[in-house]
Amino acid sequence: MKELLRSKAPSLFRLLKGLKYIFGRTKNLLESGLQLALTCFLSARFAKLPPAPERSKPHLLLLTDFNLPPGYEQDSAYELWALSLMEADLASFTRMTLTKGISNKLKFIRDLYETCKTEKPDLILLALGGDPDIFPAAKTWRKICQNLPSPLLVLLADSLPHSISYLERIPEICAVISIDSAAPCQNSSLLAAKSSFLPSPICTRIFFPQNGPRLQQVAFMGLRSHHYRYRAEILDKLEKSGVPVYKGGGYDARVSLENMAEIYRNSLFVVNFSGKNDRIIQCKGRVMEATLCGACLIEYDNPETNKWLRPNIDYVPYSDIEEIPEIVRNLLRKPDKIEKIRLSGMRQAQKKFGAEKTWRQILDFSKRPPMEKTAFP
Known part of the structure; x- marks a missing residue:
């Protein structure tokens, strides 16, 4: 019996691996279908959302993940994007967050439409800093972009291949701002024409020099x-x-x-x-x-x-x-x-x-005509 099991082990392993792949693929397709179905329903319901009104300062909708490990005072997305936006004081903004799970994605999509209806943002900012699978599927974003009047700009803090691939499947994105590496977007035939590389928006009210010895x-x-x-x-x-x-x-x-x-x-x-x-x-x-x-x-x-x-x-x-x-x-x-x-x-x-310098460049870049978007230093 042991010899039989030993001889069959490689085949059983391949079978289990195949079943795991099929299960994962089926799960992803079902979740993607649910997201797209909900988005189509909401697109019909909110088919005539008006564009953003004239404002003295733009109003932004900041979309980030949310991960607050035990003992942490603030999540990293808040520290990077929200704090710097507040310091720059170039725009008002509302932050929406998302955690893992299909139910959270569906709620996020509903809340996104409701918030756009209520607040009429000038620009939607999608901040990617880790696994893009936390956010809705690319097909869902395409439908959202086609329906909502506010353009979608991506803030890319981690330009790894899976993030680049994710963004390449959303051609409706108006611009991509990378703050970690120019090369991945620059080397993408689908993203290079609408991408810019900028330094991280660091808060200078926090990070500043002082005189005295360095101990x-x-x-x-x-x-x-x-x-x-x-x-x-x-x-x-x-x-x-x-x-x-x-x-x-x-x-x-x-x-x-x-x-x-x-x-x-x-x-x-x-x-x-x-x-x-x-x-x-x-x-x-x-x-x-x-x-x-x-x-x-x-x-x-x-x-x-x-x-x-x-x-x-x-x-x-x-x-x-x-x-x-x-x-x-x-x-x-x-x-x-x-x-x-x-x-x-x-x-x-x-x-x-500095926060003000980087955010001014982000907002200026978002206003450029498509043919003038590329901005790699």
């Missing part, structure tokens, strides 16, 4: 476990070489934006890891936050970061993470060089970064 030599705030274990290993090597490193952030040691900014203001160096070789290279918010706080940024010689900051002038580049410990030790022997790069990076950040 920490090196800081890193971010994930260091699981797929990001390589970060912890490099930081451990740096510590073993005699350089103390402040490590925080991530899921286990998350701090408020205010506390993070205080850590950066107290740090001489902030280390950034831009991505892994098997994934896209990104310029994440840590680059803007660190330089706005006046820290000397140590960053991969990153083509995305180089659109805003100059290597060896505004930040210290590395080509391999194994170089980081030696780079730090060498620079600590050259305080004048540290100060020169640190101050240059801070001044460049103050010119380029």
Whole structure:
């Protein structure tokens, strides 16, 4: 009997794998059908929604996911998009959030139509920062865009292939603003013509420099476990070489934006890891936050970061993470060089970064005619 089971095991495994695929595919088709059916019903019900009225400032409808782990004060989408919108003060807005599950998607679609009827937004902003499957299916968005008078603009914080593929299936999108990487949208024949790459909208009322000594030599705030274990290993090597490193952030040691900014203001160096070789290279918010706080940024010689900051002038580049410990030790022997790069990076950040600057560019870009949309630095 054991021999029989052993001989049949590969076939049984393939069968179970096939059944799992069929079940998942069927579930997705059913859910997509439910979303589309509801959208068609609502499209007929709200067939004659008027366009947005004339306003002194535009009114936006901000659509984000919602994930608030235990112990967190604010969800990351709120910190990134809502706080910066409030600081910029260029538009009023209402935020709608969505969590996983088909029932939540259906409620989200109903609420979207009702909110558009009541508030008549000038622009709908769809903020993608993780798995786009949280949001309605692409076919559903197509129907929504065809029916609602407000244009749909996508705020893309994570330009991974599945997000790009998702957006390529919604040609009705009026514009895509990427804040992590220009290349994925630029390389998409369906998105390049209506895409722009901008820096993260960082709140300068939170992230700002201050005079005085920097008591920490090196800081890193971010994930260091699981797929990001390589970060912890490099930081451990740096510590073993005699350089103390402040490590925080991530899921286990998350701090408020205010506390993070205080850590950066107290740090001489902030280390950034831009991505892994098997994934896209990104310029994440840590680059803007660190330089706005006046820290000397140590960053991969990153083509995305180089659109805003100059290597060896505004930040210290590395080509391999194994170089980081030696780079730090060498620079600590050259305080004048540290100060020169640190101050240059801070001044460049103050010119380029900030919530008001980024949101003004987002709103201006949304108003451009389609043939003038492309804007890659």
